[in-house]
Amino acid sequence: MATSITPGSNAPEADLQPEAYTSEILQHLIEPITRLKDGRVLDMGPVCEENIMFFAGRLQKHYVCDMFLRLIREQRVARHSRNVWRHLDYPPRFFDGIHIWDFCDHLDDKKVGQLMKHCLAMLQPGGLLLMTAFEKTPPQGRINAFIIQPGYRISYRVQPHLNLPWHCRHNRALMSLLTGFSIVKTLRYRNGIREILLKKPLSIS
Amino acid sequence: MLGKGKKTESDRTASPDRSGETKSTTFLSRSSTPDAKTVIGKHIAIEGSIRGDEDLQIEGAMKGNIELPKHNFKVGSSGQMEGEITARNVSVSGEFKGNIKCHEKVEVTHEADFYGEIKAKSISVEDGAYIKGVIELDREPNRKPSDTRKPQTPAAPATGDKKES
Numbered sequence: 001m002a003t004s005i006t007p008g009s010n011a012p013e014a015d016l017q018p019e020a021y022t023s024e025i026l027q028h029l030i031e032p033i034t035r036l037k038d039g040r041v042l043d044m045g046p047v048c049e050e051n052i053m054f055f056a057g058r059l060q061k062h063y064v065c066d067m068f069l070r071l072i073r074e075q076r077v078a079r080h081s082r083n084v085w086r087h088l089d090y091p092p093r094f095f096d097g098i099h100i101w102d103f104c105d106h107l108d109d110k111k112v113g114q115l116m117k118h119c120l121a122m123l124q125p126g127g128l129l130l131m132t133a134f135e136k137t138p139p140q141g142r143i144n145a146f147i148i149q150p151g152y153r154i155s156y157r158v159q160p161h162l163n164l165p166w167h168c169r170h171n172r173a174l175m176s177l178l179t180g181f182s183i184v185k186t187l188r189y190r191n192g193i194r195e196i197l198l199k200k201p202l203s204i205s
Numbered sequence: 206m207l208g209k210g211k212k213t214e215s216d217r218t219a220s221p222d223r224s225g226e227t228k229s230t231t232f233l234s235r236s237s238t239p240d241a242k243t244v245i246g247k248h249i250a251i252e253g254s255i256r257g258d259e260d261l262q263i264e265g266a267m268k269g270n271i272e273l274p275k276h277n278f279k280v281g282s283s284g285q286m287e288g289e290i291t292a293r294n295v296s297v298s299g300e301f302k303g304n305i306k307c308h309e310k311v312e313v314t315h316e317a318d319f320y321g322e323i324k325a326k327s328i329s330v331e332d333g334a335y336i337k338g339v340i341e342l343d344r345e346p347n348r349k350p351s352d353t354r355k356p357q358t359p360a361a362p363a364t365g366d367k368k369e370s
């Protein structure tokens with residue numbers, strides 16, 4: 001299912017935002033990695049200052065690659081021919097963790113499969129992938145950055161420069177796309193947001 | 206070093222003085238006022254290294270390394286810069302490819318296209334900036350992150366998180 005919604009109603013901004021929540025799963029991702037000597041996490045964006053401060057304050061080095069903006073730019077220049085994944089040109093088994101936020105909600109099934117393959121390749125065996133997914137397209141179809149606040153509280157900030165289609169999926173459809181990973185934990189929040197923590201099996205090098 | 210004193214771009218071009226001789230001292234002087242700043246204009250392209258004792262702003266194209274250990278460096282919104290930068294504060298609004306070593310703060314604005322590595326004491330990033338890179342912030346030794354405490358009970362609307370598996 002793909003829906004493309006153009007912002008434009010008169011509804012107050014606050015009414016368009018999903019409710020804030022506390023991410024237990026983010027803690028599951030970050031705390032084991034901070035205990036590593038040189039833990040590496042990739043944040044696929046949207047880039048925002050608070051998240052950079054959060055990760056860079058805990059890890060020696062924080063890796064950022066804003067795939068949301070990359071996807072938009074690829075679509076602008078050539079709708080079909082370009083390979084957006086070339087921007088994920090990191091060495092194999094480089095990361096201990098990857099946070100893709102709700103990027104999958106803006107990819108069709110084929111592209112989600114491609115993203116999963118790239119994440120599998122970039123992660124260490126046993127490495128963790130955290131994703132967020134909406135159950136249905138948020139009001140007005142606005143894309144938000146998920147802002148990490150103290151105490152793993154997640155709030156939102158609208159990113160008006162991001163205009164991507166939505167591909168919200170039911171649980172079964174979403175899970176069927178996450179091939180190659182084992183599921184560590186999933187949580188569904190009242191605000192319609194799901195968080196899924198996946199692990200690259202140790203058997204896959 | 207590229208300039209002396211706060212001048213307009215036209216001041217910086219070599220120009221005849223009253224005696225009719227060409228002045229080039231603005232390019233060569235080693236002294237600078239505290240607020241001195243050199244701007245490399247939109248239609249200038251430079252390849253090479255720059256060291257200096259005053260602020261520098263690139264609006265044109267620059268390939269090479271820049272060392273301004275006590276001063277500020279800016280890639281303006283029309284600027285394109287490729288190379289290594291060492292400066293006190295760095296601001297990126299244009300295109301940047303390379304590494305930044307900054308003694309104080311790096312600012313990346315919403316117009317920026319940044320590819321590379323940032324080492325700094327602090328960073329500010331505007332929404333809309335494109336960053337592909339590595340960020341390393343100075344951390345005080347033995348400092349504990351301020352928000353590693355356990356997740357708190359969510360505020361009322363967000364309570365009732367359902368655990369699925």
